[in-house]
Amino acid sequence: MKKSNKTICKKINKIIENTYNNRVMSTLDHFSSFYRIYECGYKDPILVSGVDGVGTKLRLAIDCKKYSVIGEDCFAMCANDVLCHGARPLFFLDYLACGKLDFTIVEKILQGIAISCKKTNTCLIGGETAEMPGIYKKYDYxxxxxxxxxxxxNHIVDGKKLIQEKDILIGLPSSGVHSNGFSIIRNIFSKEDFMNSFQEKPFYETLLIPTRIYHFPIHALLKEFLIHGLAHITGGGISDNLSRILPENLSAIVEKERIPIQPVFNYIQKKGNLSEHKMWNTFNMGVGMIIVCSFQEKYSILNQLHLLREKPFILGHIVKGNKKVFLK
Incomplete structure (x- = not known):
């Protein structure tokens, strides 16, 4: 049964207004979103922005009708990027395009975003939904x-300025594949394969575990320590993402044997007969976020992370070089 536009807008308003705080000045009736920043308590505030999507993980989520995952992943990918510079997210907007609008599906996607926003005190301040039947198939999103x-x-985390020789690399575990490498995964596994049991549940459930949001452990560290660099490990794996924050005169040594590789990656590699190079340059391999810190503070930071019930691990260090990452 079709719902009127007013009914749909009312339901969407209810979802997003649950994430608002007293700095939000707009509603969905406005053509743009308003957010008051002069009350945020910063002396010299810098706005940090990020944009991202979910990649072809979308295809698997849509096929399996796990729509809330789409929203959770989309928020996590953006929020983790902003986090890499020490920023706290203020607000979030989404752009949702589809072939044929099904409000039940849209509602689940928005609920996924809103739940993630609420966890990090971020306002889902607005967005846009576009019905584009000439571009997308009927129920594609x-x-x-x-x-x-x-x-x-003066609190911006900028590895290019802060990272030093002998600094230590500490990894925080990913929740799984996150949102990268799904074009390869979908080429390897059939629809039947996704339904097969893996660790006592259908394989697709493991693949669709949402991307971890690292907001709380990282901001807990930033309150007490000078963090030299943060790298969100997404497409391109550790090498591509860690190299982005290195100064021109330094390189990183990453010891693969110190990384607790999750079973899902071994399963993907074996099924697809993929090389080590392909795996490590595509997937996060169990590392969702890398923290770069001074050698002197490594044990204090590890202890703090353990108190936060994290499972950190040292995976390498910084050496003189030319902005390269060496996987050993």
Missing amino acids: DIAGFCVGIVEK
Whole structure:
């Protein structure tokens, strides 16, 4: 049964208004979103923005009718990028395109975003839904997210300026594959394969575990320690993402044997007969976020992470070089 536009807008309003705080000044009736920043308590505030999507993980989520995962992943991919510079997310917007609008599906996607926003005190301030039957198939969906955060200028985490020789690399575990490498995965596994049992549940459930949000452990560290660099491990794996934050005169040594590789990656490699190079340059391999810190503070930071019930691991260190990452 079709719902009127007013009914749909009312339901969407209810979802997103649950994430609002007293800095939000707009509603869905406005053509743009308003957010008051002068009350945020910063002396020299810098706005930090990020945009991302979910990639072809979308295809698997849609086929398996796990729509809330789409929203959770979209938010996590954007929020983790903003986090890499020490910023706290203020607000989030989404762009959702589809072939044929099904409000039941849209509601589940937005609920996934809203739940993630609420966890991190981020306002889902607005967005856009576009019905594009000439571009997308009837019930196909695509999504992009836009996150704006804030950080004090003298607290920006910038590895290019802060990372030093002998610094230590600490990894935080991923929740699984996150949102990268699904074009390869979908080429390897059939629809029947996705339904097969893996660790006592259908394989697709493991693949669709949402991307971890690292907001709380990282901000807990930032309150007590000078973090030299943060790298969100997404497409391109450790090498591509860690190299982005290195100064020109330094390189990183990553010891693969110190990384607790999750079974899902071994399963993907074996099934697809993929090389080590392909695996390590495509997937996160169990590392969702890398923290770069001084050698002197490594044990204090590890202890703090353990108190936060994290499972951190040292995976390498910084050496003189030319902005390369060496996987050993």
